[in-house]
Amino acid sequence: MGYIDSLVQKVITLLKNNNIDITSSKRLRVPSGQGKTVVCISIKDEKDYILKIVDVTPEIMKEEPIEEINEEIRNQIMYMSIRTFNEIEMSKKCPNLPQLRNIGNHLFQYLIYDNSAYLYYIEEKVEGTMFRYKDTYTITEVISFLEQLIDNIRIMSENDYVHRDITPSNIMENNGKYFLIDGGIGKNIKDGLDITKTGTPIGKARYLAPEQERVTANMNWTFQTDLYPLGIIATEMFIPKTRNIPDKDIRDIQIVAKKWLEKDNSYEAQLLFKKIIANLLNEIKALRFNSITELISELEKVKKEVIK
Ligand SMILES: Nc1ncnc2c1ncn2[C@@H]1O[C@H](COP(=O)(O)OP(=O)(O)O)[C@@H](O)[C@H]1O
Ligand SMILES: [Mg+2]
Known part of the structure; x- marks a missing residue:
């Protein structure tokens, strides 16, 4: 299993812990300007959704392995997330865009995995x-x-x-x-x-x-x-x-x-x-x-x- 596949599996496990039971998943081979991983998922008893995982690893995390996420790193991860926050904010305001599905009480979650930082969220799948x-x-x-x-x-x-x-x-x-x-x-x-x-x-x-x-x-x-x-x-x-x-x-x-x-x-x-x-x-x-x-x-x- 490749790196991205393991990452997707990790996220799916975390979603299960949030009572989101994913019965099947398929990574889409689509172009992404900002290196998003786009996965089509089926949630038990619900319609299909799109899971998006965005790499928001700041430069300092790439330089050397990080012991703990201190405030500076946290701020930099937030900085790397701005585009995604923007996308999420816009879809909340614009009903013509795909709407997000909550993960627990949140619209998105973070994952620190293999010395990298990821932001993930679930949105409605657009058919076609x-x-x-x-x-x-x-x-x-x-x-x-x-x-x-x-x-x-x-x-x-x-x-x-x-x-x-x-x-x-x-x-x-x-x-x-x-x-x-x-x-x-x-x-x-x-x-x-x-x-x-x-x-x-x-x-x-x-x-x-x-x-x-x-x-x-x-x-x-x-x-x-x-x-x-x-x-x-x-x-x-x-x-x-x-x-x-x-x-x-x-x-x-x-x-x-x-x-x-x-x-x-x-x-x-x-x-x-x-x-x-x-x-x-x-x-x-x-x-x-x-x-x-x-x-x-x-x-x-x-x-x-x-x-x-
Ligand atoms: N809600 C969705 N439903 C179906 N396919 C989607 C959805 N969101 C994204 N995709 C597919 O994933 C691709 C990349 O997603 P997009 O949000 O445009 O990422 P980027 O910001 O990297 O351009 C799109 O071109 C589309 O093919
Ligand atoms: Mg795009």
Whole structure:
């Protein structure tokens, strides 16, 4: 048994001590930006869940074996946990994100194992698989994707959150139904704290809104930052050829406009591009859409024209 498998077994034993009886578990081979171990678990008499184990070992613990966890180490472990705390806090506030299942009276637990520190928690499993593009999408399918993601952005925005990391790997898909996950770098717009340092880009470069490349300390975050990646993903869905072009090309609206026309110059395709996609992809955040309501109603109009 490998190291990670032993770690997972250890956590499962600890969960049993908390009266969480796990009847089966399967580690998911999924990409994780922050080295999360993701395990699908079945809990006796309950639905399936996802167990996440995050390595939060501070540097000082790596230097030499630790005798006891003193206050300094404890503080550093907390520091390493900030991103996960952020994710947990965001899911508490945003009902569209997977909700956590308590472990005893807590939402998460720590484990010191083999001179390393781990944080683990259990969240609802989103049915389906990580969003992977199929060969082609119709205009109607692209509109349906947009409607669903916009609804997620609406819910987060109503709860004062901006997700900031909308990418295909943070979207789950189940037969044309889409679900957003991973509030790891989400931002509460009412609260001054920001887990990402200013000046450093956050999230996956290809899908980042331009303003995320030059974050300033007093940045005014709005739902408009979450609209940009929808424009990129919709483009990759509708024009398969753009899935492999360099980041700088897909982020160039002139190139995208040209490719959109080459792919489909029908009235409907042009309407969707002009009225919606071009606005989602506007370099200037304030010009994307004034409100989510406005965006929803514009999309509704386009949809009526397309279905007619
Ligand atoms: N609640 C969930 N239900 C189903 N699969 C999930 C869930 N959370 C995560 N995953 C899978 O695990 C992967 C990594 O999880 P994520 O929370 O996005 O970690 P990271 O912060 O490292 O990106 C996701 O891309 C997805 O495939
Ligand atoms: Mg992720």
